[in-house]
Amino acid sequence: MSALFPRERREVAPGALHVPGWLDDAEQARLLAACRAWARPPAGLETVVLPGGGVMSVRSVSLGLTWQPYHYVPVTAAGEPVKPFPDWLGALGRRAVAEAYGPAAGEAYAPDMALVNFYDDRARMGLHQDRYEAGSEPVVSLSLGDTCVFRLGNTETRTRPWTDLELESGDLFVFGGPSRFAYHGVPKTYPGTGPAGLGLKGRLNITIRVSGLARPPQNE
Numbered sequence: 001m002s003a004l005f006p007r008e009r010r011e012v013a014p015g016a017l018h019v020p021g022w023l024d025d026a027e028q029a030r031l032l033a034a035c036r037a038w039a040r041p042p043a044g045l046e047t048v049v050l051p052g053g054g055v056m057s058v059r060s061v062s063l064g065l066t067w068q069p070y071h072y073v074p075v076t077a078a079g080e081p082v083k084p085f086p087d088w089l090g091a092l093g094r095r096a097v098a099e100a101y102g103p104a105a106g107e108a109y110a111p112d113m114a115l116v117n118f119y120d121d122r123a124r125m126g127l128h129q130d131r132y133e134a135g136s137e138p139v140v141s142l143s144l145g146d147t148c149v150f151r152l153g154n155t156e157t158r159t160r161p162w163t164d165l166e167l168e169s170g171d172l173f174v175f176g177g178p179s180r181f182a183y184h185g186v187p188k189t190y191p192g193t194g195p196a197g198l199g200l201k202g203r204l205n206i207t208i209r210v211s212g213l214a215r216p217p218q219n220e
Helices: 025-038 087-101 103-108
Strands: 010-013 016-019 046-049 055-063 066-068 071-073 113-119 125-128 139-145 147-152 163-167 172-175 184-190 203-209
Touching: 010 163, 016 087, 025 055, 025 139, 025 203, 055 066, 055 125, 087 103, 087 139, 087 172, 087 203, 147 203
Parallel strands: none
Antiparallel strands: 010 016, 016 172, 046 055, 055 113, 066 071, 113 203, 125 184, 139 172, 139 203, 147 163, 147 184
16 A cells, blocks of 8 residues: 555554564565465464354464464464474564664564464454563564554553554564553455565564463474
């Protein structure tokens, strides 16, 4: 989705930074190719079923650890070992945190997992907190494909106040500090708005995280 005016880097809330166009075309293409490889079985793209029987509209694949209601585990719902978290993706996460908070913060950032969510034309994500990690290190969010409305709320409730902004392909969003446990979600996507040259129908969101959980080492 093209903007009439250049989109500016901005702090949306204390500790929450939006950097438009952070990934260049080559980086987006590399990340998309990796997502497509991760989505293949075993431990590929899956649909999460909630305890009450509800089915999440996004489909997901995890690296390092996977989220199953309401904790992280090293195997999928089908009992398959989760794919390893690659070093190069960790380096990208450190670069993102350095972009947001400075070189020292980037050097100290040690992510060990990622969650990749795929949004088709109908998929949405309700307001939620990322609170199943053992610590409070920042979450790095990268967008590929179609533009979405990203809703960043407050840390107390799912109700207002919140801020809506558009995340486009290549955008970086980092939330930490006072905004680390803010409610957030995706109420809307705009089908057909992704870059034509990328070759992606739909939206991919990659969130890089520090689990803070002790577990056996994985083979790369």
